[in-house]
Amino acid sequence: MTMTHREPGHRSRRGAAVVATIVALVVLNLVVVTMVFASGRDQDLSVRRLETVQAFYAAEAGMNMAIRETITGAGDEDGDGLAGTVSDDADDNTDPTVGWGRVAVVQTASGTRFTVTSRGRAGSARREIRLTIDY
Numbered sequence: 001m002t003m004t005h006r007e008p009g010h011r012s013r014r015g016a017a018v019v020a021t022i023v024a025l026v027v028l029n030l031v032v033v034t035m036v037f038a039s040g041r042d043q044d045l046s047v048r049r050l051e052t053v054q055a056f057y058a059a060e061a062g063m064n065m066a067i068r069e070t071i072t073g074a075g076d077e078d079g080d081g082l083a084g085t086v087s088d089d090a091d092d093n094t095d096p097t098v099g100w101g102r103v104a105v106v107q108t109a110s111g112t113r114f115t116v117t118s119r120g121r122a123g124s125a126r127r128e129i130r131l132t133i134d135y
Helices: 010-072
Strands: 101-110 113-122 125-134
Touching: 010 101, 010 113, 010 125
Parallel strands: none
Antiparallel strands: 101 113, 113 125
């Protein structure tokens, strides 16, 4: 039978390697968790920016729809009862969807001034476009 001779510090080096590996894994885990939380905040900001763009495009599309009804004289194309407006019924549930946003357009006239106001919304974002024409 042969006996192998081991150096006195062999077990302590193996234990130190295991501890170092565990510490490295814990640090790596903390880095990953930090990155996930940081990217969550970035994603939230990206969603808010996207909603802003969607609300703007909904408002612009609503303005185009209302102006088209007014200029062409085609009548009430969206079925809200008034030509030159879009969902002018004070009921948010009937506002048409444009892309991922919703829109409502109202019209007012005062003397020779004609004002069209388009309000688009998507998520928590709200955008308003106003057109005033003196005729």
